Amino acid sequence: MTKATRYIDGIIDDGASWYALRLFTLKLEEVRTYFTNLGLECFVPEQYVDVEGADGKLHPILRPIVRNLLFIKQPKKDKSLQKLIQETNYKISIIKKHKESQELALIPHDQMYEFRLMCNPEISMRKFLSSEEAQMKAGDEVFVKFGPLKGMNGRLVRSSKKYYLLKEIPGLGVMLKISRWCCVPIEKK
Structure with missing residues (x-):
């Protein structure tokens, strides 16, 4: 079984929506561990980066694409994500739908499922963009x-x-190389 197959097999669409959290700390791994220990599923887009080891050779290691962004699966009804965030020792905010709105941006399960599939670190023809850059792309x-x-x-x-x-x-956009001949336009209603 290849690494790419293992990655895809680990991505499950269970119908749960996700939240995007903006971190105001560089301790991404500590924050991820904190939420994982509370029983929440977390996702961080990562890619392979070559790092020189003690032996002088380059070794590929996984590194986060963005150091201040963490995705958390919507907790069960008995847990409030906002309450859990308030109880942390880290400065964190949940991304809102709009800057002026107080409504949280809940990412639908199907969008997050496809996004996680597209973030497979084994795929090389991929580009990550900020939300602002993604919105500027016409298509x-x-x-x-x-x-x-x-x-x-x-x-x-x-x-x-x-x-x-x-x-x-x-909080983020991802682009995968594709042949335009594989695509059909979605008719607008």
């Missing part, structure tokens, strides 16, 4: 009908003379 809404991304939807954008499928969620 048509498409449904992928063929190929390894079959069944996903997002925006088809062009960057550096290549086509990418862009999936955007609060």
